[in-house]
Amino acid sequence: MRIAPIELLGFRSLLLLEHLGHAAFFGMRIVFSLLAPPLRFRRLVIDVFDAGVLSLPVVCLSGFVVGGTLSLLGYTTLVRFGAEQALGPLVGLAVIRELGPVLTALLVTGRAGSAIAAEIATMVTTEQLDGLRMMSVDPIEFVVSPKALALVLVMPLLTGLFILFSLLGGYMIAVGLLGVDGASFTTTMESAVEFSRDVAQSFTKALVFGCLAGLIATYRGYISEPTAAGVSASTTSTVVIASVAILVFDFFVNGMWGV
Amino acid sequence: MTPAQTSRGAEAMDEGGQQDFRVAFDGVRLQRGKRVVFRRLSCGFPRGSISVVLGGSGSGKSTLLRMIGGLQRPDGGVIRVADREITQLSERELFKVRDRIGMLFQGGALLDSMTVFENAALPLREHTQLSDSDIEAEVNRRLMAVGLSDAAGLYPRELSGGMNRRAALARAIVMDPEILLVDEPFSGLDPINVRRIEALLVDLNRHLGLTLIVTSHHIASSLRMADRMVFMVDGIAISGRPGELLASEDKRVVEFLEAESDGADERRELDVTPPLMRDGE
Numbered sequence: 001m002r003i004a005p006i007e008l009l010g011f012r013s014l015l016l017l018e019h020l021g022h023a024a025f026f027g028m029r030i031v032f033s034l035l036a037p038p039l040r041f042r043r044l045v046i047d048v049f050d051a052g053v054l055s056l057p058v059v060c061l062s063g064f065v066v067g068g069t070l071s072l073l074g075y076t077t078l079v080r081f082g083a084e085q086a087l088g089p090l091v092g093l094a095v096i097r098e099l100g101p102v103l104t105a106l107l108v109t110g111r112a113g114s115a116i117a118a119e120i121a122t123m124v125t126t127e128q129l130d131g132l133r134m135m136s137v138d139p140i141e142f143v144v145s146p147k148a149l150a151l152v153l154v155m156p157l158l159t160g161l162f163i164l165f166s167l168l169g170g171y172m173i174a175v176g177l178l179g180v181d182g183a184s185f186t187t188t189m190e191s192a193v194e195f196s197r198d199v200a201q202s203f204t205k206a207l208v209f210g211c212l213a214g215l216i217a218t219y220r221g222y223i224s225e226p227t228a229a230g231v232s233a234s235t236t237s238t239v240v241i242a243s244v245a246i247l248v249f250d251f252f253v254n255g256m257w258g259v
Numbered sequence: 260m261t262p263a264q265t266s267r268g269a270e271a272m273d274e275g276g277q278q279d280f281r282v283a284f285d286g287v288r289l290q291r292g293k294r295v296v297f298r299r300l301s302c303g304f305p306r307g308s309i310s311v312v313l314g315g316s317g318s319g320k321s322t323l324l325r326m327i328g329g330l331q332r333p334d335g336g337v338i339r340v341a342d343r344e345i346t347q348l349s350e351r352e353l354f355k356v357r358d359r360i361g362m363l364f365q366g367g368a369l370l371d372s373m374t375v376f377e378n379a380a381l382p383l384r385e386h387t388q389l390s391d392s393d394i395e396a397e398v399n400r401r402l403m404a405v406g407l408s409d410a411a412g413l414y415p416r417e418l419s420g421g422m423n424r425r426a427a428l429a430r431a432i433v434m435d436p437e438i439l440l441v442d443e444p445f446s447g448l449d450p451i452n453v454r455r456i457e458a459l460l461v462d463l464n465r466h467l468g469l470t471l472i473v474t475s476h477h478i479a480s481s482l483r484m485a486d487r488m489v490f491m492v493d494g495i496a497i498s499g500r501p502g503e504l505l506a507s508e509d510k511r512v513v514e515f516l517e518a519e520s521d522g523a524d525e526r527r528e529l530d531v532t533p534p535l536m537r538d539g540e
Contacts, residue, residue, distance in 0.1 A: 046372075114349045123370075131368030134328050134361075135430075136354035 023219050026140075030218070036218040043146040051112035051147070056161070058107055063095075063162035066103060067072030070094055075178045084178075088185040089192030093172035096198050099162040102250050103210035108151070108158055109242040113217035116147045117238035120137030120221025121231040129222075143254050144222060148214035155210030156203050163202070201257050208253060209246050215241040280339070281306040281438055281470040282327050284496070285310065287336030289322065296322055297333065298494030309464050309471040311481040314491030315515065320474035321365070323491070324440045327472065328362055329353040341437060358386070361431035367423040368416040370428070375402070376411040379430045386434065392453070401429040405459060421452030428459060428530040438470045439463065445477040457484055476517060490515065 074090045120143065123129050129139040167189075174180040193199070217238045224234040263307045271479040280303035287300040294318045303500045326338055329345050341359050346357065367473050370377045379398045383389055389397065390478050402408050405425040408469045414421060424444060430441060441460065447455045475481050481488065482501050489498040492511045497504075504512060 126366055126371075127364045127368040128370055130325075130330050131362070131364060131370070133330060133350075134357055135385065135434075136357045137381070137385050138350075138354075153342075 011217070015182050022223070023215060023222055026219050027215050030215070034149060036141075040142065040146050043142070043165040045130075046149035047146045050115070051108070051150045052158060053250040054242050055108055055111050055154070055158055058111055059104060059158045059162050060165045060173035062107055063100075063102065063165030064169035066099060067091060067095060067166030068173040069169075070166070071170040071178065072100075073155065075174065075180070084180055085184050085188055087170075087180055088187075088189035091174070092167065092189035092193045093198065095163050095166040095170070096193060096202050098250075098254075100166060101159050101202050101205035101209060102246065104159040104162040104206065105155060105213060106243055106255045107162075108155060109213045109217070109246065112151065112154075113213045113242055114235045114239050117218040117221040117224075117232055118235045120144065120147070120218060121224035121234040124222070124224050125226045125228070125231060127226075128175055140222075144218045148218045150238060151214035152207065155213065156206040159202065187215045188195065192199050197257075201253070204257075205250060205253050208249055212245050212249060213242050216245060219238065262487055264532055268437045279306045280304060281464060283337075283339045284323075284326075284474065285337040285339075287333045287338060288333075289326075295494050298338070300336070300494065300496055301451070302489050302496040304472050304489075306431050306470055307425060307464070307468045308486040309461070309473065309484050310487045310489060311470065311485040312474045312491060313476075313478070313515065317425060318433045318491040320491055320492070320493070321442050324362070324442050324472065324474060328360055328438055329356060329437075330521075358434070360436045360440060361434065361436035361438070363424070363427050363431045363442060363444060365443040365446060366428035367415065369423065373415055374412050375407060375418070375426045375429075378415070378426065379433050382430065382434045386512075391450075398429075398433065401433050402426075405429045406455070414467045421448050421455065423424060424448070424452075425459065428456075430470075436469065438472065441471060441473040443474055443476070445475055447479055453480060460484060 070091045071087060074087050075084060078084045078086055078090070120129075123139075123143065129143065132139045132142055171182070171185060174185055175182040220234040220238040220241070224230040262295050282304040284300050284302050289295075289297040289300075296440075300323075305441065312323060314320050315338060322331055327340055329340075329348065331447070333346055336346070337344055340356055343356055345353065345356055354363070356487055369375070369527070370381070376398055379401055380394050382538075383394045383397060387394075405428050407422060407425055407429060408424065410418065410422055413425070418426060428441075428444075439460075444456045444460065448456065460471060460473065463486050464471050473481075482505070485501050487498060488501050488504045489496050490504060490512050497507070497509060497512060499507070505516070507513065
């Protein structure tokens with residue numbers, strides 16, 4: 001009786017290792033297919049549009065609201081110590097170094113990552129991927145790689161937009177609503193943010209998160225069970241696993257960068 | 260069948276009594292979990308013939324087609340397709356074998372992000388150096404052959420079941436395969452579409468000499484079009500000419516044929532001559 005939980009733990013651990021191995025192998029196949037011709041530029045453009053352009057409204061709106069909220073919360077705390085001039089650096093550093101890349105990655109995973117997983121899983125269910133195989137067309141090269149690359153490409157761009165709209169939201173709330181001096185807000189922010197450290201870290205994170213979201217979304221879709229429940233499970237697991245992976249990797253990137 | 264009505268496949272089988280199998284299974288075993296799908300499956304599909312695979316739900320008909328296409332590997336045994344043993348081939352090596360095979364999936368398996376024309380043109384764009392105008396001409400020719408000239412610009416979601424099946428057929432034959440695998444082409448179709456698809460398949464066999472392997476529940480169509488029938492039961496295959504299978508005293512075969520064709524009287528009334536041939540072609 002006491003062995004059962006240990007057996008279960010061992011089984012789960014082996015299953016996790018097996019999935020990690022398969023995912024790593026799957027990722028290598030994506031990389032190799034991207035390095036070898038033909039580059040499926042037309043499909044890449046379509047996938048960039050789906051993952052990037054269609055995510056613009058949610059990313060821009062969320063960025064604006066997050067920046068505004070940071071200004072409101074930061075101001076109510078800073079004003080107690082007469083340090084409201086530090087609001088610009090607070091909003092700038094928080095958004096550029098942490099909230100921008102992390103929240104963008106979570107938003108894009110929820111919108112585009114889940115859509116990619118569902119689309120690939122549906123293609124598995126309706127035998128479209130098998131149809132490609134029977135035409136001697138590699139589904140990884142034809143379907144998976146452009147979608148994974150699209151997520152990698154759009155993540156830094158959307159992160160940049162999220163940051164831009166956050167700063168705009170933060171500025172408008174701080175200056176327009178809370179009466180903070182606009183010049184002071186921007187100049188203190190400019191002097192606090194270092195491009196080589198803060199902005200580079202932000203975009204490095206965005207690239208890493210793009211790779212994670214691209215790999216997890218395509219992998220979960222590709223290994224989906226060919227049933228309606230399989231499509232649902234692949235979509236859910238993509239959001240859950242990718243979100244957790246993004247937060248875990250965020251911790252490690254922060255640690256390696258020396259915060 | 261009179262000699263004039265005999266299909267090319269049937270001729271190939273008759274000459275010298277030797278059968279030139281384009282696809283052959285030898286002692287193939289497959290188990291899924293605890294369920295044994297194929298116990299020791301051995302059967303062959305002659306070159307240029309129409310072979311219809313019959314059997315109840317879950318008897319492994321679709322799995323058999325997937326194995327021929329290399330989409331499913333057996334646990335044991337040998338599968339020869341176009342003179343190559345395929346069970347040990349890598350995915351890349353299988354691509355070379357699949358170049359000689361077309362497959363019509365039960366649901367069509369058309370890419371839903373592409374129009375009918377783009378779907379049918381895909382194999383040509385991927386595997387040939389043809390110019391756009393040549394591809395357009397070739398695809399239009401195939402779409403005309405399946406009666407879908409007017410549907411080239413439609414997406415799969417805009418097609419009826421019969422149109423979807425015919426569009427998938429156009430894509431399956433666009434590269435002039437030697438072997439055409441057809442999974443349940445008649446399921447869910449009305450009698451007119453059943454006749455239409457049946458006539459198309461027989462026509463392909465007669466005029467292009469394709470080796471057709473068709474899975475079906477549809478006894479009437481199967482008896483009309485088949486040169487050879489393979490009955491899947493209990494993980495093995497019982498095969499023979501339609502007449503031989505009809506005359507079989509094997510209880511499992513008799514029960515299936517009677518149940519599926521809704522009675523023995525109907526079986527006796529069935530005309531085993533393919534429809535196009537009756538039209539005097």
